[in-house]
Amino acid sequence: MSAGRPKDEGTLVERVFWRFTLVILIGYALLPVVWLTSLSLKPSGDLTDQRFFPRAIGLEHYAAVFRDPQFPAALGNSLGIGLIATLISVALATLAAYAIVRLRFPGRQAVLVGALAVAMFPPIAIIGPLFDLWRLLGLFDTWLGLIIPYITLTLPLAIWTISAFFREIPWELEQAARVDGATRLGAFRHVILPLVAPGVFASAILVFIFAWNDFLFAAALTSTTSSRTVPAAIAFFTGASRFEQPTGSIAAASVIVTIPVVVLILLFQRRIVAGLTAGAVKG
Structure with a gap:
């Protein structure tokens, strides 16, 4: 059992490392998309605020685009x-x-x-x-x-x-x-x-x-x-x-x-x- 622990621990560390790296990469790739979506849902009066997520959600910009x-x-x-x-x-x-x-x-x-x-x-x-x-x-x-x-x-x-x-x-x-x-x-x-x-x-x-x-x-x-x-x-x-x-x-x-x-x-x-x-x- 003791001989198998270093290998198991190494495998666990590698697994955690790669999953952590994958989460970072996915978050980095999705950040612009989430920011764009947030901007598209903000009312016109809130576009200049510094909040990442909209305070109020509206579809006025989508309606304006199709008009x-x-x-x-x-x-x-x-x-x-x-x-x-x-x-x-x-x-x-x-x-x-x-x-x-x-x-x-x-x-x-x-x-x-x-x-x-x-x-x-x-x-x-x-x-x-x-x-x-x-x-x-x-x-x-x-x-x-x-x-x-x-x-x-x-x-x-x-x-x-x-x-x-x-x-x-x-x-x-x-x-x-x-x-x-x-x-x-x-x-x-x-x-x-x-x-x-x-x-x-x-x-x-x-x-x-x-x-x-x-x-x-x-x-x-x-x-x-x-x-x-x-x-x-x-x-x-x-x-x-x-x-x-x-x-x-x-x-x-x-x-x-x-x-x-x-x-x-x-x-x-x-x-x-x-x-x-x-x-x-x-x-």
Whole structure:
């Protein structure tokens, strides 16, 4: 018994240490969210006080946000642009990842290196040229003008994520389907694609979150509510007068925009983690 005590005590200390560290990290991450929520629930007259939690809870800022016509329009733009960009990016990434992993062709590794280079390129560096090009082509302040950059920047991440899943699939399954008379496309659709569904799903969530949260392109490549997304629309909130800061409205809108992302992550966190860690361990 005495020989086992140091090990048990060491295990207990490690367990307490990691749990304490986890609590600190979670509290640090949730502190801004709680503060935003508190601001959004405070009446206008209490926004300047120093209390962390509201003295009185009200929903006036949420009502004001939805009374502003630009916010519902921005929600629709964010949802539509995000879904379209996600569908196109994931579809292209799935086909590209299959070709890179399964097929043998010259320049296969160069495609992967190029995708990685695009992923590492700072988006802010292309805002100026893209702004001029989009105005020339008539894509400025349009859905397509945002969808194209979102696809371009999220495609490398989706390719790398889905490629990791393709590498883990035993290709004997595809060969067996081909022997049974299936075409390459048929084997891909009915055998391979269902097996990589977790990776495709994880990539779709990550792409949608990127498009939903983007502020840089949405602010630079739009000018009206016809295509402005929520992150950019929040920046254009105004108070009841020029002397009033729209702090409460901004906080309420930020909470509303954060809810879909939080729900997605909580519901599909295992798929996201599986997608990001696929291929990390060779067994």
